[in-house]
Amino acid sequence: MTEVTRHLLETLRTALRGQPAAGRLWLGYSGGLDSSVLMRLLVEAEIPFTALHIHHGLSAQADAWLAHCESEATKLAVPFVAMKVAVDRKRGGIEQGAREARYTAFAHKMDTGDQILLAQHGDDQTETFLLRLLRGAGVLGLGGMAQHRGIGAVDEGKSLLRPLLGVSRAELEQYAAVNELRWIDDDSNSDIAYDRNYLRSQVVPSLRSRWPLNARVAQAAENMREAAGLLEELAGEDLCRCGLRREPFGSSIDLPIYRALSAPRKKNLLRGWLAGMGAQMPEAAHLEQALSQLDARDDAAVEVHLGERALRRYRDRLYLTPQLPRLKSTAGESEWFWDGTATLALPGGWTLSPSPAWPAGEYAVRFRNHGERARPRERHHSQTLKKLLQEYGLPPWLRDRVPLVSRAGTLLAVGDLFVTAEGPPKPPIWTFLD
Incomplete structure (x- = not known):
């Protein structure tokens, strides 16, 4: 057994021991280098799992990729499942739309207690950190990808684990060469019109030639996650101070107490409140808009949309509710x-x-x-x-x-x-x- 094989297997086993699955184990298998390595490592470690391939339909080669993945899984006697998804390009572009479609498919296929393994590695973490930095992310975003987190509904106990987040792509390439793996090279990965590809080919090599980039980013991301944890605690304390209460429709807090908070704490409370309801984080501009509208005159009908949620005001209470679909007066349904x-x-x-x-x-x-x-x-x-x-x-x-x-x-x-x-x-x- 080579040293890189020994290191990768121990990394995998350590991650699974630290975050064991209560149910079935899945592998998000795209057929690329990273997931191909992780699939072979799981087989070598004799860990039972099912390979799950998501067919996005974005490339003319998507059907060929599916066939390749099924063939490779069959050679290794790995159970294989494929799912076709529709990508909404309006949801932050193709990359974001594909990601959301993929994660929705994962959660749909998994049962309670199941865990899916994804093969992102240290280089991916570095790229994610830099991308979010350049997009003006806050401490939560700069915390990078979590090694382990929930997926789908909070009460279903489904989880996602990235066991290779602490290793480099170079180590995966070395393992793939030693084991003569076959994988898919997506030609879109060389298109620098995509931000991630631009960073990977034009920016990261220069930074890496001067600094131990992955290690520095990993440390910075850890510091950011620690800071994000403190902000989460503060948001929880402020929500309690503001009298958070469950409503038949959403939840509410005391508006006068909320107004007495500083602007940064108001925004932090809103982020924590949204996170507690399982909502996506809005952009900073939307939070600023929410704060300005909440300072409108007391008799104004305030309704601020924050993604799939809405902030509303009534009788000195601030409400965070789901969006209300428009009612349709259709004959026979009144x-x-x-x-x-x-x-x-x-x-x-x-x-x-x-x-x-x-x-x-x-x-x-x-x-x-x-x-x-x-x-x-x-x-x-x-x-x-x-x-x-x-x-x-x-x-x-x-x-x-x-x-x-x-x-x-x-x-x-x-x-x-x-x-x-x-x-x-x-x-x-x-x-x-x-």
């Missing part, structure tokens, strides 16, 4: 039948379920038409539904989505807010599935 026993799916991700005392029956469910009146059971007089929704503290952005439950033309309940004299003892359960 009213829904409900039997009072099953969960009824409503437009926009909402559901209506029976409360414990809710009886089975034939109910009609619809949204507001405006102008309705209602009388909650505990009141002597009816009022406009508009005024009642205000009194019950339902945020304005949900008032057109609150379900009105009737039977034989008589209003029985308004969402989970109240029931009328004719209704059951308690209103049904109105829930948003985020």
